[in-house]
Every structure is written in structure tokens, then in C-alpha cells.
Amino acid sequence: xxxxxxxIVCDSRGAVFALVDCNNFFVSCERVFRPDLWNKPVxxxxxxxxxxxxxxxxxxxxxxxxxxxxxxxxxxxxxxxxTLFSGNFPLYGDFSQRVVKILQAAAPYVEVYSVDExxxxxxxxxxxxxxxxxxxxxxxxxxxxxxxxxxxxxxTKTLAKAAAEYAKQLPETEGAYHAQTxxxxxxxxxxxxxxxxxxxxxxxxxxxxxxxxxxAYDLAQVSDAWAQAQMGIRGVQTVRELKxxxxxxxxTDREPQKSIARTRSFGHNMRNYYELEGxxxxxxxxxxxxxxxxxxxxxxxxxxxxxxxxxxxxxxxSVVIRLMQPSADTGVIIEAALKGLxxxxxxxxxxxxxxxxxxxxxxxxxxxxxxxxxxxxxxxxQSALMRSVDAINKRFNTRLVRHASEHIDxxxxxxxxxxxxxxxxxxxAELPLVRAVRCSTK
DNA sequence: TCTGGGGTCCTAGGACCC
DNA sequence: TCTGGGGTCCTAGGACCC
Numbered sequence: 372x373x374x375x376x377x378x379i380v381c382d383s384r385g386a387v388f389a390l391v392d393c394n395n396f397f398v399s400c401e402r403v404f405r406p407d408l409w410n411k412p413v414x415x416x417x418x419x420x421x422x423x424x425x426x427x428x429x430x431x432x433x434x435x436x437x438x439x440x441x442x443x444x445x446x447x448x449x450x451x452x453x454t455l456f457s458g459n460f461p462l463y464g465d466f467s468q469r470v471v472k473i474l475q476a477a478a479p480y481v482e483v484y485s486v487d488e489x490x491x492x493x494x495x496x497x498x499x500x501x502x503x504x505x506x507x508x509x510x511x512x513x514x515x516x517x518x519x520x521x522x523x524x525x526x527t528k529t530l531a532k533a534a535a536e537y538a539k540q541l542p543e544t545e546g547a548y549h550a551q552t553x554x555x556x557x558x559x560x561x562x563x564x565x566x567x568x569x570x571x572x573x574x575x576x577x578x579x580x581x582x583x584x585x586x587a588y589d590l591a592q593v594s595d596a597w598a599q600a601q602m603g604i605r606g607v608q609t610v611r612e613l614k615x616x617x618x619x620x621x622x623t624d625r626e627p628q629k630s631i632a633r634t635r636s637f638g639h640n641m642r643n644y645y646e647l648e649g650x651x652x653x654x655x656x657x658x659x660x661x662x663x664x665x666x667x668x669x670x671x672x673x674x675x676x677x678x679x680x681x682x683x684x685x686x687x688x689s690v691v692i693r694l695m696q697p698s699a700d701t702g703v704i705i706e707a708a709l710k711g712l713x714x715x716x717x718x719x720x721x722x723x724x725x726x727x728x729x730x731x732x733x734x735x736x737x738x739x740x741x742x743x744x745x746x747x748x749x750x751x752x753q754s755a756l757m758r759s760v761d762a763i764n765k766r767f768n769t770r771l772v773r774h775a776s777e778h779i780d781x782x783x784x785x786x787x788x789x790x791x792x793x794x795x796x797x798x799x800a801e802l803p804l805v806r807a808v809r810c811s812t813k
Numbered sequence: 814t815c816t817g818g819g820g821t822c823c824t825a826g827g828a829c830c831c
Numbered sequence: 832t833c834t835g836g837g838g839t840c841c842t843a844g845g846a847c848c849c
Contacts, residue, residue, distance in 0.1 A: 398831095417835035424831095424835070440834050457826050458835085485838095486831045603841065605829080632837055680833085691824090723834080828845080830839080 381576045386617050387494040387524065389505065390531040391474060391512075393467075394539060396685060397425035398486035400466045401456050403517035404795050412453040412745045416790065419636045420457055429453075436698040438758060457790040469516045477508050484619045490528055492621045505547035524549040526558070528619045529612035532569040533559050533587065539807065560588035560613060570609040575602055587613055627667065633658045634726025640679045643722035647676070648709060652776040654727040655708035662729055663761060667768075668697035671727040672704055674711035677724040697733050700753050701760070704729070705774055 393399060402408050414431035416422065421429075422440045430453055435444050448455065460647055467486045474481050479490040487800040490748075498504050505522040512520050523534025530550055538548040550556050566576035568587050578601065583651050584590050591613040598607045608618040633654040641647055651674060662669055675689035692707040 419835065420832090436832090438832075438835080440832070442834080443832085460836095487829075501848090538834040570829070574828060605841075628838080630838070634836065636834060728837095728838090793823090816848090818849105821845085821846100822848105824844090828839100828841085831839090 377586070379530060385494050386492060386526060387501065388526070388528050388531040388621070389478070389493055389501075389522055389524045390484075390528070391470075391489050391508070392521050392535045392539065393487040393489065394424055394521055395427050396466075397456075397458065397463055397520070399461050399518050401792055402427075403458070405454075408454055411738075412448075412451055413456070414448065414453055415456045415458055415497050418460075419638070420790065423637075428553050437571065440556055442614045455790045456607065456792050462795060464682040466516060466518060470512055470518060470520070473508075473515060477511075480621050480623050481626075490531065490621055493524075496581065499606060500749055501549040501551070502547055505549065506545055509546050520546070522547040524551075524553045525559075526550075526615050527617050528611040528621075529609060529613065530556065530559070530759070533563045533567075536567060537562060552645065556615065560591055561586055563587040563589055568609065568613070570605060575606070600635050628665065629732060630728055630730050631658050631661050631669075631732065632726060632728040633661075634645060634675075634724065634728070636724045637722065639720040640717070640723055644663060644718070645723065647712060647722065648713045649775065650725060650774060651708050651712050651727060652705045652726070652774060656774055656777055657703050658727050658729050658760060659699060659704045662700045662704075662732070663692040663757060666737050667732045668699045668703070669730075670731040672693055672707040672711065673728040673730050674715070675724045675726055675728070676712075676715060678720040679723045680716075682720055684813045691730065699735065700757060701774055702753075705776055709776065745800050787795075 398413045401413060401415065410429070411427070412433065413427040414423050414430050414435070415425040417424045420441060422438055423435060423444070424438070426435055426437065429451075430448075433447055433451055433453075435447060441448075447453075458728045463486060471481065471483055471489060474489050474491060478493050479495050480488040480492040484490055493501075493504075496504070501524045505524055509520055509522055512518060521539035523531045523536065523538055524547070525531040525534045533785045534548045534550045538544045538546050541548075548559075550559050564573060564586055565579050565584055566573070568590065571579070571590075579590065584593070590610060593605050593610060595610070598610045602609070612618050635650070635654070637650065641650070655672070655674075671691050671693045673689055673691045675687045677687040678685045692711045694703065694707060698704065704727075730760075
């Protein structure tokens with residue numbers, strides 16, 4: 372069977388997908404160490420304390436939307452005594468790994484889809500009661516990590532996503548829903564509004580509504596041709612998944628990443644070239660370290676700057692600098708990034724945000740040394756130097772060794788993080804020992 | 814130099830995800 | 832909504848080729 376040149380295999384009738392979704396993930400992580408905040412309103416802020424990235428149910432009920440800038444809802448949050456946390460992302464990463472370990476022990480195939488969601492494929496378990504299995508798994512995850520999850524089970528990934536949402540919203544499901552029969556599937560689709568379908572975003576949803584499509588059930592009725600015209604190839608695939616055909620498979624072995632980005636909103640607007648240079652060099656160095664950690668090289672470095680909103684031209688400008696040959700060397704990448712900075716910097720503007728993106732990544736093993744490189748020893752020395760730098764920085768859990776252009780004084784552009792919780796699990800200095808001792812002597 | 818059909822590769826921008 | 836940050840995929844259009 373063919374569709375727009377993509378060859379599709381349709382032999383997956385027996386597939387059973389489960390989606391495990393951590394509830395209010397960042398909030399739940401914070402609550403593990405603050406049990407006093409159970410049933411209290413809690414929200415977690417983005418890197419710059421700029422906007423809301425996680426809300427407890429209590430905060431959702433206040434009508435505070437996801438992603439809203441903090442200043443717009445500060446009054447509501449204060450009026451209802453909402454506890455705020457600056458995002459403590461290393462902590463959440465640690466919890467995430469613990470949850471994944473449990474899933475890997477429970478299911479034969481696991482795709483880690485994001486920090487708080489995983490898809491499982493469990494048909495080979497040959498279970499008679501998927502709902503019971505999911506409830507037990509849920510119980511286990513909560514006991515071992517303190518994180519509450521919702522689990523949806525169905526015959527496609529898109530339906531499993533919907534089922535997990537259903538389980539999250541309806542208490543009588545006890546956190547797990549299996550869309551088993553044709554009637555279950557229909558109930559699920561009629562319940563799910565079109566904007567909550569996986570793959571339908573804020574742009575497409577209003578368009579569909581205008582054309583009389585309000586629920587996933589409505590969308591499941593449209594023809595391929597109509598879906599193609601309105602939503603493109605991904606839309607066709609989504610519609611077919613809603614009907615129960617498998618189009619999205621489990622991606623178990625992580626494909627290598629195709630780009631690496633390090634970008635930040637600055638603490639204040641920046642006009643000074645020297646300051647910008649420091650920020651861009653730091654981004655470049657961080658991205659390079661990440662690149663090396665996955666044994667990859669980059670062939671091109673993109674940098675971008677976004678002017679403050681008060682300027683007429685406040686859209687980002689960007690430029691891509693190609694390297695002479697693939698590299699993961701911090702010095703080479705910083706040099707390219709600063710060349711890019713020079714090319715787009717405008718002294719009449721001040722900038723709110725900027726970043727470095729390594730595009731066009733290659734596996735380090737697969738890349739051959741350029742024919743024009745006359746001095747392979749020099750390359751080897753450089754790469755040995757990089758290995759030492761990474762080893763030192765890893766050992767001290769910090770970026771102790773840096774390039775001169777990174778400018779040690781980062782205060783100029785550093786993020787605000789005023790409400791950060793302790794690094795409970797990732798820093799010896801902040802382990803909650805005192806609390807533990809107190810508990811044990813009670 | 815223009816017309817024309819047909820193809821590839823690259824890039825920028827859009828849409829989506831969490 | 833644009834005061835987060837980090838990703839992926841698709842598509843239209845331009846450059847270039849025969």
C-alpha cells in the first residue's frame with residue numbers, strides 16, 4: 372500500500388500501545404520533598420522565572436493557562452497563595468530516569484518520548500486484563516518514586532494518548548483506561564475535543580472547528596483527500612490512527628539528534644558587544660560539550676539574536692556559518708559562532724534573546740578526516756585536549772575549564788531563578804539530610 | 814536569449830510536540 | 832501570548848542542471 376511515496380506496512384493489527392504520562396510532572400517532583408503541598412496550589416516557572424511551565428490541578432482550576440507569562444497572572448497567584456518554584460530541571464531529569472527504569476522492567480519495548488511521557492508496546496505480554504496491569508504499574512511507580520501517572524492503552528499511539536488523557540480526567544478510571552472494544556474507542560473519540568488530539572495544534576484546531584469538526588470522532592470521519600488538503604500528510608496519518616490503523620511506530624533505539632541548541636532569554640536587554648560575545652561563546656561551548664558527549668561532529672553553526680520588542684524590527688536575525696570540516700572542538704565552534712555574531716550584530720539594537728544551534732550533525736565514527744587536512748596529529752592533539760576538558764568538568768560537576776571568550780562574569784546575562792528549590796538529588800551540599808534525621812528521631 | 818519539461822538539492826518558514 | 836527552552840517534520844520556492 373502506498374501513500375504519497377511512503378511505503379506503509381499494514382500488518383500491525385495486534386499492536387497494543389500504552390502511554391504512561393506523569394501527572395503535572397514538575398509539580399509532582401517538587402511535592403515529593405514537600406508533602407505539605409499535596410492538595411495545595413503549586414506552579415513551576417521556566418528558566419528565567421518568565422512563565423508557567425507546570426501547574427497543579429488546583430492552579431489549573433484557577434484558569435491559569437500553560438505557558439502564560441508570570442506577570443500576567445501574578446495577582447491571581449498571590450490571591451490564592453500559590454507556591455511557586457523556579458524550574459529545577461536536573462531534579463526532574465533524575466525523577467524521569469527513575470520512572471523510565473521501572474517501565475523498562477515492566478514492558479518489553481519502551482520509547483522515552485519526553486521527560487514525562489513514555490510509549491510502551493506490550494502486545495507480547497499477552498495480557499487478558501490490560502486495565503488491571505496498568506493500575507498495578509501505576510501503583511508501583513507511585514510507591515517507588517512518589518510520582519502519580521496516568522496510563523492509556525489502545526491499538527495506536529494516537530489513541531493511547533487520548534486514552535491517557537481520559538484516564539487523567541475521569542476519576543472513575545482510577546488513572547488507567549484501556550480502549551478495548553469498538554464502543555470504547557467511540558466513547559473516547561466523542562469525548563476528546565479536536566484541539567486535544569495529538570498532532571492537532573493551535574493553528575489547525577480553529578480551522579477544523581470552523582468546518583464543523585468539534586471532536587476526534589468528527590475528525591475520524593473525514594476522507595484522506597480532505598485531510599491532506601486541510602492538514603497535509605501528518606493530518607492524514609493522524610486521522611487514520613484515530614480509526615485504529617497503526618501509522619506511528621515505537622522508536623525504541625534513539626535516533627541520533629539532528630541539531631543541538633543552547634538559547635536563552637537574557638536577564639536584561641543587551642546592547643554591549645562584549646557582553647553578547649560572552650553569552651554566545653558560552654552557548655557555543657555548552658553545545659559543543661553536548662555534541663562531544665554523544666560522539667558527534669557538526670558541519671555548521673547557526674547563531675541568532677532577537678531584538679527587544681520595542682524595536683520595530685524585533686524578529687530574530689540569524690546566520691549559518693559552515694565549518695571547513697566537521698568538528699566538535701570548542702575553539703572551532705566558538706570561532707564560528709563569534710564570526711556569525713559579527714555578521715548580524717547591529718549596534719543600534721539591544722537584544723533580548725540569543726542562541727547557538729549546531730545543525731547538520733554527523734556521527735564522529737562515520738566522518739573521515741578531510742583530504743585537505745595536512746596535519747592529522749594536530750587534530751588528534753585537539754581532540755585529546757577536549758577529552759581532558761570534558762573529564763575535568765564532569766568530575767567537578769561544573770564548567771570549571773572554559774575558553775577565554777566565555778567571560779567568567781555571567782551576571783550580565785544570567786537568568787533569574789528566584790524561587791529555586793534545593794538540588795535535593797543532584798548536589799551533595801543540598802541533600803535533605805536534616806529533614807531525614809529529624810524524621811527518624813521522631 | 815527565450816521557451817519548456819523535468820529533476821535535484823538546499824533553505825526558510827510554518828506547524829507541531831513536550 | 833510571545834517573557835521558556837529544546838526539539839522534529841513538512842512544504843514551498845529558488846538555484847541549478849539537463
